[in-house]
Amino acid sequence: MSVTVRVPAKVNVQLAVGGARPDGFHDLANVFLAVGLYDEVTVSAAPSLTVTCSGPDAAQVPLDRTNLAARAAELLAARHGLSPDVHIHIDKDIPVAGGMAGGSADGAGALLACDALWGLGSSRAELLSICAELGSDVPFSLVGGAALGTGRGERLTELAVGGDFHWVFAVADGGLSTPAVYGEFDRLNASVAVPAPTASPALLEALRTGEATALAGALANDLQPAALSLRPSLSATLAAGMSAGALAGIVSGSGPTTAFLAKDADGAASIAESLTASGTCRAARPTSSPARGATVL
Ligand code: C5P
Numbered sequence: 482m483s484v485t486v487r488v489p490a491k492v493n494v495q496l497a498v499g500g501a502r503p504d505g506f507h508d509l510a511n512v513f514l515a516v517g518l519y520d521e522v523t524v525s526a527a528p529s530l531t532v533t534c535s536g537p538d539a540a541q542v543p544l545d546r547t548n549l550a551a552r553a554a555e556l557l558a559a560r561h562g563l564s565p566d567v568h569i570h571i572d573k574d575i576p577v578a579g580g581m582a583g584g585s586a587d588g589a590g591a592l593l594a595c596d597a598l599w600g601l602g603s604s605r606a607e608l609l610s611i612c613a614e615l616g617s618d619v620p621f622s623l624v625g626g627a628a629l630g631t632g633r634g635e636r637l638t639e640l641a642v643g644g645d646f647h648w649v650f651a652v653a654d655g656g657l658s659t660p661a662v663y664g665e666f667d668r669l670n671a672s673v674a675v676p677a678p679t680a681s682p683a684l685l686e687a688l689r690t691g692e693a694t695a696l697a698g699a700l701a702n703d704l705q706p707a708a709l710s711l712r713p714s715l716s717a718t719l720a721a722g723m724s725a726g727a728l729a730g731i732v733s734g735s736g737p738t739t740a741f742l743a744k745d746a747d748g749a750a751s752i753a754e755s756l757t758a759s760g761t762c763r764a765a766r767p768t769s770s771p772a773r774g775a776t777v778l
Contacts, residue, residue, distance in 0.1 A: 483525035486594040488586035488622050489515040489772035490575040492648065492733045492740045494688070494696065497678035498703040501667050502633075506617070510678035511630035512640070512685070513621040515772040516648055520575050520583060522550060522590030524598050527568035530554060536573035541656070549588030549615055554595050556611050561601060569594075578656020580708075580734030582618040589615075589622035589775045597777055609637075618734075625774025627688055629680050642771045644691020646742060647749040649727070651718050651762035653737035657711060662735035665707035678703075697728035697742050708736035715739060718761040725755030743767075 491513045499508035532551050534542040546552065550569045558565035569591050575583035589612055596603050612619035617634040627640040687695035709715055715732060718739050722730040726748060727741035739762070743749035749767040756765035 482598070483523050484594040484597045485521055485523040485778045486590040486775050487519050487521050487778055488590040488775045489625055490518040490581040490583060490586060491515050491618070491621060492581065492650075492770070493702060494700055495681055495684050496702045496704055496734065497680070498666060498675070499678045500670070500675040506633040507663060507666075508632065508678055509630060509634045510680045511634040512627070512680060512688070513618075513630055514627045514642070514646070514688070514770050515621070515625040515774060516650070516770040517768040517772045518575050518581070518650065518766060519772075520586045520590060521572040521778070522587055522594050523570045523572070524554070524567045524591060524594040526598070527566055530565045530567060530569075532569045532571070534571040534573055538577040539573055541577040542571065542573060549584045549619065550591035553588045553592040553611065553615055556614060557592055557595050557601070557603070560611070561599070563599060565595070567595060567598065576650070576652045576738050578658065579652060579738040580657065580732065580736045581650070581738055582622055582734065585616050585618040586622045588612070588619045593623065593775045593777060623775045626771045640685065640688055642688050642691060646691070646693055646696060646770045647744070647746050648768055648770060649722065649741040649743060649749050649753045649756060650733065650766045650768065651722060651739045651741065651756050652764040652766065653712070653715065653718070653739070654763050655737070657708060657735055657737045659735045662704055662707050662711060665710050666704055669707055669710065693728055693742060693744055700729050700731045700742065702731050702734075704735050705732040708732045712737045714761070718756070721756055721759035721761045722752060725752040725759075727752050
């Protein structure tokens with residue numbers, strides 16, 4: 482018997498970052514939006530815990546116990562006095578180390594899949610607490626839709642979204658390390674008093690009404706200067722997306738994927754075509770949001 486869970490990627494439509502905390506994390510006002518790029522995580526009983534991965538970027542995915550999917554199986558098993566004897570297969574479509582929470586998606590997916598395979602029937606609250614232990618973005622991968630994350634991003638308030646938004650994601654060559662981007666944020670802000678992060682009322686209103694032009698005007702990512710500092714070539718990708726007619730362009734999370742908001746699905750298809758032709762990215766993926774959180778297929 483096996484269980485397969487489909488989990489979406491995310492874009493941060495607002496990522497407001499506060500100063501570094503004593504524990505090394507940063508307080509955030511993090512507005513997550515799940516988008517229609519998915520990983521599928523399949524678990525089946527096996528003699529011991531093993532991980533395999535397929536998909537174009539599979540070679541970059543760690544298959545040892547550092548993989549969040551493996552850690553999710555271990556944590557859930559430990560809480561129930563079980564041995565995590567499962568084979569986990571990840572069919573990966575979310576860019577790796579791209580700022581779209583692909584690793585977090587696999588953690589949330591494996592958690593939900595193991596819970597079903599082992600017949601544990603964990604409550605949503607139990608699953609969310611394990612997600613928060615796995616990483617700051619993992620709870621959102623479970624929940625999907627749209628949500629405001631506070632604390633280090635793990636404390637979620639779900640948000641209403643009034644319509645579909647159309648996006649193009651420009652996938653860069655190679656990834657960026659999230660701790661390195663936060664480190665660069667600290668370096669760039671070393672001589673300023675970083676204000677406490679707050680969610681933008683205009684942005685929350687744009688999500689609620691579903692108006693793409695309003696959302697375009699409110700997109701904001703405090704990690705963008707740090708990502709551009711570490712990867713200056715992303716400026717050319719952002720410029721190419723804007724000249725292709727995007728309403729707005731932004732670095733997705735810690736990058737290096739860039740996200741472009743389009744007027745509609747046709748606009749997204751045409752921006753994707755121009756971005757591909759521009760040679761400023763490895764691939765351009767049109768998709769829409771919001772997307773459902775982790776779902777057993
Ligand atoms: O929580 P997660 O393991 O995904 O975080 C990865 C790294 O990103 C942390 O070790 C930290 O360097 C940085 N981070 C941060 N503040 C957050 C979330 C992540 O500094 N709110």
